[in-house]
Amino acid sequence: AARGYHEKVISHYEKPRNVGSLPKNDHDVGTGLVGAPACGDVMKLQIRVDDDGIISDVKFKTFGCGSAIAASSYMTERVMGLSLDDAGKIKNTEIAKELCLPPVKLHCSMLAEDAIRSAIRDYRSKRAKLADGKAKTTQAGFIDVSQNSPTGETNATH
Numbered sequence: 001a002a003r004g005y006h007e008k009v010i011s012h013y014e015k016p017r018n019v020g021s022l023p024k025n026d027h028d029v030g031t032g033l034v035g036a037p038a039c040g041d042v043m044k045l046q047i048r049v050d051d052d053g054i055i056s057d058v059k060f061k062t063f064g065c066g067s068a069i070a071a072s073s074y075m076t077e078r079v080m081g082l083s084l085d086d087a088g089k090i091k092n093t094e095i096a097k098e099l100c101l102p103p104v105k106l107h108c109s110m111l112a113e114d115a116i117r118s119a120i121r122d123y124r125s126k127r128a129k130l131a132d133g134k135a136k137t138t139q140a141g142f143i144d145v146s147q148n149s150p151t152g153e154t155n156a157t158h
């Protein structure tokens with residue numbers, strides 16, 4: 001079993017999973033783009049979220065060291081099928097442990113934690129803007145209706 005585990009870890013380095021991009025402007029896609037100040041490496045991680053708030057697709061592109069690539073590959077598999085809340089709780093220490101990263105490589109796994117959080121934030125702010133747009137439309141309709149109501153007159157007679 002230990003051997004199988006080791007091979008799984010190695011394969012994240014040699015054959016990263018879910019490399020690529022999702023269409024950034026889709027309303028159900030959140031994009032996280034983060035950099036590591038320590039080394040200048042950059043990671044882009046994107047999530048697609050279904051109507052139930054579950055992550056249904058994940059893609060990443062990492063311009064950085066092998067550990068950062070392995071960390072983002074691991075992260076994509078880890079968050080697939082999770083709710084946004086659960087995905088946002090994943091800690092870099094878990095990734096570092098799973099991938100056996102040495103202490104000097106901790107910031108590489110931190111990049112993956114930052115990236116998923118940033119993607120979730122982006123998705124949520126997109127949704128908030130969308131909901132805001134809908135709310136304004138509804139409100140406009142509501143105002144139209146209330147203008148036709150006799151509320152003002154009723155108040156005046158009291």
Ligand code: FES
Pocket residue numbers: 036038039040041064065066067068105107108111
């Ligand atoms: Fe910078 Fe790994 S050395 S992300």
